[in-house]
């Protein structure tokens with residue numbers, strides 16, 4: 144039996160603060176994404192709904208993207224986190240969410256950071272670039288030493304480097 148939702152049963156829509164707890168659940172369950180507080184997602188969806196998206200289904204929320212238009216470069220949409228629940232993976236939902244955010248933001252460049260070990264995320268963004276015939280450069284990084292917690296002893300080994308991906312240019316109606 145296929146437990147995946149039918150593609151025509153899912154809806155992409157701007158998030159609302161009421162989505163914060165369900166998105167926090169997806170982040171925790173991913174086991175990969177940095178876990179922010181529920182309040183961080185509630186606040187994000189209150190203030191950055193226009194540059195973020197969720198995927199809804201009759202069974203509940205399946206995925207989300209948090210992002211913002213760079214205040215110092217309005218042609219650039221920055222993707223902070225993207226997550227799809229196990230039940231929704233492998234159907235192009237993450238790609239559709241990124242395309243939706245890009246189109247609504249009006250941006251022609253996408254930036255994000257990805258750790259070297261996150262194969263799925265690297266494949267996602269390279270796939271998006273390929274679909275839109277866009278280039279990929281790596282003009283910087285947040286080194287792992289910058290990302291280590293000063294209060295959580297279990298995090299003393301630090302965090303992987305977050306490598307900057309700059310992708311584009313996208314057509315304005317991408």
Ligand SMILES: CC(C)(COP(=O)(O)OP(=O)(O)OC[C@H]1O[C@@H](n2cnc3c(N)ncnc32)[C@H](O)[C@@H]1OP(=O)(O)O)[C@@H](O)C(=O)NCCC(=O)NCCS
Pocket residue numbers: 173175176223224225226227228231232233234235236237238239261262263264266267268269270271
């Ligand atoms: C990364 C993630 C968002 C992908 O979601 P998804 O909806 O399954 O992605 P898509 O179906 O749009 O796939 C996009 C591309 O990535 C590839 N891909 C997806 N998961 C993959 C995996 N585990 N390994 C290798 N490639 C993968 C797909 O084959 C596809 O490639 P294509 O463009 O060449 O066809 C999802 O696996 C996830 O939530 N992972 C945990 C959280 C995470 O790592 N988020 C990203 C960091 S912010």
